[in-house]
Amino acid sequence: MRPPEELDSVDWASLRHGMRADASNVPRIIRALYADDGRSARERVRSLWVLNCWAEVYSATLAAIPFLAHAAAHVPAVRAELIRWLADIADGRGPGSTERGDADAAVFDLVLAELPALLRFLEDPDPETRRAVVCLTPLASLVGEDVGKDVGDRLARRYEEDPDGMVRADALSALAALRRDVVRRWAAGAVTDPEPLVRERAAVLLLEEAGTPYPADLVEVLAEASAHAPPRDGLLSLLVVAGPSWLDEDRTRAYEGLRFTRVRALALRTFLRAWCGANHINHLDLWEPLRERSDLLVDGLHPTAEGHRALYEHLDALGR
Structure with a gap:
């Protein structure tokens, strides 16, 4: 320092x-x-x-x-x-x-x-x-080995004792990164934890460990826990669906038989907003920051550096 x-x-x-x-x-x-x-x-x-x-x-x-x-x-x-x-x-x-x-x-x-x-x-x-x-x-x-063991023990206490659900969930993820056996030993028990944020994180860890095809019971745990997880600064802790950004269809090119049009993008935007609302999932609307700002798009679809900056500022404002 x-x-x-x-x-x-x-x-x-x-x-x-x-x-x-x-x-x-x-x-x-x-x-x-x-x-x-x-x-x-x-x-x-x-x-x-x-x-x-x-x-x-x-x-x-x-x-x-x-x-x-x-x-x-x-x-x-x-x-x-x-x-x-x-x-x-x-x-x-x-x-x-x-x-x-x-x-x-x-x-x-x-x-x-x-x-x-x-x-x-x-x-x-x-x-x-x-x-x-x-x-x-x-x-x-x-x-060092001693520091790693000490931190692992302290993380275990955070997971077991912290009054904040998000801290407990993050501690479970960190423990999994430090000690892979934790995924099987603790996450399996955490899927029935009273805290939705912990159940949510445990399900993600176990799904990553299981790989595809994902076990249906774990997918159900994830969906249920995410639906009941409390908002954090206006956003759900884990599952967030981002909608499409505005596009300039006069400049977009066909890609492997696909044609990116504004009508299709708006249809996708409408579907995602409705689906997220019905499933209690937070939706990030990325349409407005680039609306009618073709100069912020490289090819009518992908943002330039300035376009990414506009999206960053939009997301930063939402997170306040």
């Missing part, structure tokens, strides 16, 4: 992030995390998008991670958001990644180095913080 007092010791102007070659604005973004300026945690953390936009990492990303870990440890208001950001940026960049580059390995190692100091927040009073730390815990197996 590095405190904000050391920000000026980094030559940020020689580094780059996703929006420009000069990363000299990064110290201001990091210092703002410590400021109590009335903005929500999500608003303060949103500016970090420049450090991993388009799922890429940059030289400024590597320099920023120790500072962000310090802010996560010392600023409770943004702790959950920052730990989740660190977990997200490390995800898929571990030793097992098939397309792992040098920058990916460096990012993963930097987050891994911060893990022991952040694990103490696994028992934080805030359930969102506990959930965020749970997302980091699968990395523990790479820190």
Whole structure:
């Protein structure tokens, strides 16, 4: 970890992030995390998008991670958001990644180095913080055998004792990542848990383990649990169906005999909205953000980088 007092010791102007070659604005973004300026945690953390936009990492990303870990440890208001950001940026960049580059390995190692100091927040009073730390815990197996065992035991307590259903469900998933035998030993019992979120997660884990053809009894458990799972920030915890985005049929091309038309896309949109409503599944309507904005589509169907940004902003607004 590095405190904000050391920000000026980094030559940020020689580094780059996703929006420009000069990363000299990064110290201001990091210092703002410590400021109590009335903005929500999500608003303060949103500016970090420049450090991993388009799922890429940059030289400024590597320099920023120790500072962000310090802010996560010392600023409770943004702790959950920052730990989740660190977990997200490390995800898929571990030793097992098939397309792992040098920058990916460096990012993963930097987050891994911060893990022991952040694990103490696994028992934080805030359930969102506990959930965020749970997302980091699968990395523990790479820190050392003793750390991995300790984290596994603490995750087991979260699963068994945490008062928050989502924390318990996430802890079950993390345990499965650390200890594959947990899928059979605990998930099998968890499908009858009183908490719908836990039943839902257990069914998913067991279905992944079983493979196709999926056992009908587990599919039924998943459907029932998802229908009864409480909303979380306006969205269901797991099952979310995204509808089609607007398309410019004058520019779309035929693909293997298929023709993408607005009438067909609207029919699909209507069907999905009705089906989701009937089955108590949340529906994400992606039609409006790109409506009549053909310039945000590469070929009339697929969004450009700016189009993806418009969809991101739409989803971010829905999640507030």
